[in-house]
Amino acid sequence: MQKTTKEKILDAALNLFAQKGYKGASVRMIAREVGIRESALYNHFKNKEDILDTIVSTLSSSSLSLISSSSSIEQSALKGKKFLREFATSFKLLSYDDKSEKFFRFMMIELMQNKKIRDIFLNYFLKEHLKILSKAFFIMMQEGIILSSDPMLMAREFLSPLFFYRMQATLLKLDNESSSNTSTLFEKHIDFFWDMISSSSP
Amino acid sequence: MQKTTKEKILDAALNLFAQKGYKGASVRMIAREVGIRESALYNHFKNKEDILDTIVSTLSSSSLSLISSSSSIEQSALKGKKFLREFATSFKLLSYDDKSEKFFRFMMIELMQNKKIRDIFLNYFLKEHLKILSKAFFIMMQEGIILSSDPMLMAREFLSPLFFYRMQATLLKLDNESSSNTSTLFEKHIDFFWDMISSSSP
DNA sequence: GTCTATACCCTGATAGAC
């Protein structure tokens, strides 16, 4: 349970990066939060960018998609609405994980400035999720559970509100405003979406 | 057509803010791009923040919602799908306006760091658009043009893909990748969404 | 309105004692 200095540095850095972005968070501030001098920090990392790279390579996969590691899509897609609920839930849960949430904030700040982060977003986040969702929708269509359409289009239409609501929740949290309402947006989205695409409509 | 120095400063600042964010763009760089010394810049603006405030108050309304100024919603909502197409088009057109696009990029960078920008996003962008859309959907429901549901929910579900696709288009443009595909996403979204909510389904 | 000169702080990073 003891944190090494290196871990403390990474934690402090993530904290500050999520608040002020890469440029806004200085090496001095990071060292100050850890409780050491700036120079001592260079015993653990080559330079500031080295800290960033370590954070990114550690968190980019785990903080952006829990989902891919789950059981085979072929099986779970057959569950229909339940699959969507599980997908959205694991998506929503990322907001409650401290490091994931901070990494998400950092990613949003850097998206338009940093090509590396942009690539991670487009590949780890977007591409990965769309692949899973479109595959699941394809199976559901084959089984006649949902209406026939373009699976990839449907995947985008399902994913984008999830992203939007997560972003909104993160923004409201920053101002300490009620994020309780945002939580129900996920559920309402699933209900609405499922009503629209499901074959039976009683 | 002659640009005053003040206008040149604002243009240069917006350029740099959109690329590097507020902190990342230095007064020196702004002055350099205009072709004057830093000190000369202080004849036109009190300080760096003054430049930002001028940009924000000039562009926040015009660059985020063209729509509110259009004709009465009661009338246009009756047009059904055509209304949605017009709404999405004016939304998409903002991406092609240089200043709007740059302001959008700047806004995305600052969203998680700057409360002022966050408020503008939530009020000018989100609230305003949702008000218009929910009102329009409400009217369409009353007229029996679309299925009955929660108008505000439907507004959110319609708006969030628009936002997501605009963001995606902006990201791809930054790496000079094909944003031609993203353009059709808007149209596909409208078709998909309308198919789902319209009362008649031939 | 623009210039030079300058003030002062913060930045990332290194050298060398302990």
Next chain:
DNA sequence: GTCTATCAGGGTATAGAC
């Protein structure tokens, strides 16, 4: 591994000559 000391460079901002 951490410290003190130090560095060059860049940051915002002001004073005063032209």
